[in-house]
Amino acid sequence: MKKILQLLFVVFLLTAAFVPVFAGGGGDDLDLPAVSGEPLDPNVPGWTLDTSPVRFEWYLNFSWYRGIWGEDPVSRYVTEKTGVDIEFIIPAGNEADKLNTMIASGNLPDFVTIGWWEPQVKEIIAGGMVLPLDVLAKNYDPYFFKAAVPERVDWYTQEDGHIYCYPNASYTPGDYERNELTSNQTFLVRKDMYEALGSPDMSTPEGFLNALSQAQKKFPKVNGQPLIPIGFKEFSDTGNDSLENYLMNFLAIPMEKNGKLYDRFADPEYKRWLNVFREAQQRGLISSDVYLDRRTHMEEKIAQGRYFAMLYQYTDMRDAQGIRFAENPNTIYMAVDGPANAKGDPPRLAGQGIAGWTVTFISKTAKNPDRAIRFMSYLMSEEGQRDLYLGIKGLTWDVINGKESFLPKVQKLLKDDRAAFDKKYGASMKYWMLMDSPQVVKWEGQPESPYKELSEWTKPYTVSYAAYDNIDPLSFEPEGIIGSKLSSLWGKTLPKLLKAPSEKEFNAIWDELQAERKKLGLDKLMAYKQEKVNANKKKLGK
Amino acid sequence: MLKQESLLTRLSRQKALQAMAIPGLIWMIVFNYIPMYGVIIAFKEYRVINTIGNAPWVGLTHFREIFRDTDFFLTMKNTLGISLLKLLIGFPLPIVFALLLNEIRTIRFKRWVQTVSYLPHFLSWVVLGGIMIPWLSETGFINELLTKINPGREAVPFLGRPEGFWMLSVLSDTWKEMGWGAIIYLAAMSGIPPELYEAAVVDGANRFHKMRYVTLPCIAGTITILLILAISGILNTNFEQMLVLNNPLNNDASNVIDLYVYRTGIRGLRFSYSTAVGLFKALIALVLLMGANGLSKKYQGRSLF
Incomplete structure (x- = not known):
């Protein structure tokens, strides 16, 4: 016994010796050395002042990204020009796992790029793990403010007056006026099958169910494998995008009523259509693979043309569409009118917003924050955009008919084989971390078949939901905990609703769901979001 | 009479042996003992913006929430269901398998069966x-x-429904681990002195008698110890297996405590709450371990400590 006690004592001593290692980090104030010498000229791009070699680690919260900086001429050209070399860090599995582990360790790579909707955006700002870009710019690169678009800076300026991240693919209200908005939310059908059925109207429940079962009867197999009558985006712990906001937008369910945020998940029209999907399930029109497949499985099946219809994001099936087009242009997917509400209102699809797609941070643990902010300004500036979009003059682009555009052979490869294009040139925003979509429009060629039809179709129905972006609470705030409970409840209930054997049971599950949502604190969460929406509207000047 | 040596003398005499134990000890300290300090966040409201040290104390708030959480009870039910089935099926099978293997006379064939049976483990x-x-x-x-x-039979999406998931997970896990689990029993059997078998033969025992009256009693100690360990691990399910096989359709039967802790903690960023769930689980496991150990000590005179 005595021996054991002695051993334990040693163990505890050792433990105590190690503990401070884990208790450190975080909390201290910002202390940036200013540049000595005369004040910097805001008209001179900071990156031109110092082009000595420097290497940054850049985290991308997207496990599907395959780019490697330096593998193509464009990235090598940028490195040569600015001295900046980049090593991308890409999660191998679940993104949240990787990112949260890095956050917990208190050590972020120099640059961090994540989707604006991710809860970690607020966490790392609140945790002081990222540097305020405005302070960095003042100290090292006033040119940043010239490269940045003021509306975007306003949108991402936090309550403390600082801006910590800058978006890509962001459209300001002015951009909507200059370019017609498009949405990526579409209802797609396989062209040859749809036309063989006589191009039926699928916007009513009867027409919808009928078309699916007709398709299944007429085309039971595709290349020897069963036809999948309808597909959605992948199911997750928290539900399914296609059956949530895609469907709601197709049904034109309003975001607010009488100036108050509306609970779209309790809408009777939405319920009516979920029941239609339940009936489809009951009639054997939704195969169980639909619930289990991941995006890679889906893309493979789309490329094989195994779906008849899909409520899907067409930007996620570009490659598959290309394969179908090459195989037989008649078997591509085309956008048609999807589910509509009882009044037959046109859909209200989500267009691009000011929030954009991803946001990029410079972390507090960045080794060369001065070079980092300068490189960021470069990427945001017109010159950086041109370099990453058009590439190298003479190699990938030139002035053709007075317009800066890709050389014809480059354009052809881009259209035919994006993967080969990425390897051979690396232009056309292969490195999209800070792409300014409204700006690069001027270099884009005419959109081509079979892709342009899909985006064209969405134009009349696209609206901006910008005021409803960035309204979710922090995950550890009381409302955030309510939010995560609500979404996990929804994620569990959705398959049950669809799998309910009768309408009666569907209604019982629905009623129980709504009661449970109220019980978990839905009203409190809605009040929180209402406040954020009001603030957003003020920012947007509405 | 032997002279009592001091701790230091003994340590220095065994220094070669002790040195071999040191890497293991360090490993345990670094990966098992030091992280224990972090358990205190179960009583704190830890967020990524705090350090473990400066997070505010909240007492038993998280533990109270566990009992109000309907998800927790579902995961508890699934965990217990799967573990008990595993104890019922997955525990005795390796023993039976080892007994059968032990009876094979052809050494080559025995080795071959053994190798094949534990390949899935890898x-x-x-x-x-x-x-x-x-x-x-x-x-x-x-x-x-x-x-x-x-x-005439209709196709069944085995993994796409909650019915039968428990059995499926237990059977697949047993298939994967049976051969590996038998190794320890085979090792115990190889230590049985052959005289015992010879004496049994003289007494007129046939092969079943030998199995029943010699082999089994001789490995009873090993079985008991492994059973005690298995009981204490009853709230552990195979996390990797569940993570891979879980999907929205079978979630009602496949959401187990470990998966729940992972989802609320790592994906949901609620570190404190999931630590509380984990700690609660560890507490029950400790009670089970002590209980099983105590019972075995009382009735069999064998125990872990």
Whole structure:
């Protein structure tokens, strides 16, 4: 016994010796050395002042990204020009796992790029793990403010007056006026099958169910494998995008009523259509693979043309569409009118917003924050955009008919084989971390078949939901905990609703769901979001 | 009479042996003992913006929430269900398998069976799951086979429903681990002195008698110890297996405590709450371990400590 006690004592001593290692980090104030010498000229791009070699680690919260900086001429050209070399860090599995582990360790790579909707955006700002870009710019690169678009800076300026991240693919209200908005939310059908059925109207429940079962009867197999009558985006712990906001937008369910945020998940029209999907399930029109497949499985099946219809994001099936087009242009997917509400209102699809797609941070643990902010300004500036979009003059682009555009052979490869294009040139925003979509429009060629039809179709129905972006609470705030409970409840209930054997049971599950949502604190969460929406509207000047 | 040596003398005499134990000890300190300090966040409201030290104390708030959480009880039910089934099926099978292996006379054949049986142990669940998911799907190999045998039968999405998931997970886990689990019993059997068998033969024992009256009693100690460990691990399910096989359709039967802790903690960023759940689980496991150990000590005179 005595021996054991002695051993334990040693163990505890050792433990105590190690503990401070884990208790450190975080909390201290910002202390940036200013540049000595005369004040910097805001008209001179900071990156031109110092082009000595420097290497940054850049985290991308997207496990599907395959780019490697330096593998193509464009990235090598940028490195040569600015001295900046980049090593991308890409999660191998679940993104949240990787990112949260890095956050917990208190050590972020120099640059961090994540989707604006991710809860970690607020966490790392609140945790002081990222540097305020405005302070960095003042100290090292006033040119940043010239490269940045003021509306975007306003949108991402936090309550403390600082801006910590800058978006890509962001459209300001002015951009909507200059370019017609498009949405990526579409209802797609396989062209040859749809036309063989006589191009039926699928916007009513009867027409919808009928078309699916007709398709299944007429085309039971595709290349020897069963036809999948309808597909959605992948199911997750928290539900399914296609059956949530895609469907709601197709049904034109309003975001607010009488100036108050509306609970779209309790809408009777939405319920009516979920029941239609339940009936489809009951009639054997939704195969169980639909619930289990991941995006890679889906893309493979789309490329094989195994779906008849899909409520899907067409930007996620570009490659598959290309394969179908090459195989037989008649078997591509085309956008048609999807589910509509009882009044037959046109859909209200989500267009691009000011929030954009991803946001990029410079972390507090960045080794060369001065070079980092300068490189960021470069990427945001017109010159950086041109370099990453058009590439190298003479190699990938030139002035053709007075317009800066890709050389014809480059354009052809881009259209035919994006993967080969990425390897051979690396232009056309292969490195999209800070792409300014409204700006690069001027270099884009005419959109081509079979892709342009899909985006064209969405134009009349696209609206901006910008005021409803960035309204979710922090995950550890009381409302955030309510939010995560609500979404996990929804994620569990959705398959049950669809799998309910009768309408009666569907209604019982629905009623129980709504009661449970109220019980978990839905009203409190809605009040929180209402406040954020009001603030957003003020920012947007509405 | 032996002279009592001091601790230091003994340590210095065994220094070679002690040195071999040191890496293991360090490993345990670094990966098992030091992280224990972090357990205090179960009583704090830890967020990524705090350090473990400066997070505010909240007492038992998180533990109270556990009992109000309907998800927790579902995961508890699934964990217990799967573990008890595993204890019932997965625990005795390796013993039976080891007994049978021990009776094989041809050494070559025995070695071959043994190697084949523990090969699946080295497959990771990610790989095995990747094989199982398509095999068990509605249009998969298993359904095709069953439909060939009985053409009137309707295809069943085995992993796409909660019914039968427990059994499926227990059977697949048992298949994977049975051969490996038998090794320890085989080792125990190889230590049985042959005189015992010879004496039994003289007394007129046949092979079943020998198995029943010699082999089994001789490995009873090993069985008891492994049983005690298995009971204390009753709230542990195979995390990797569940992570791979869980999907929205079978979630009602496959959401287990470990998965729940992972989801609320790592994905949901609620570190404190999930630590509380984990700690609560560890507490129950400790009680079970002590209980099983105590009972075994009392009735069998054998125990872990």
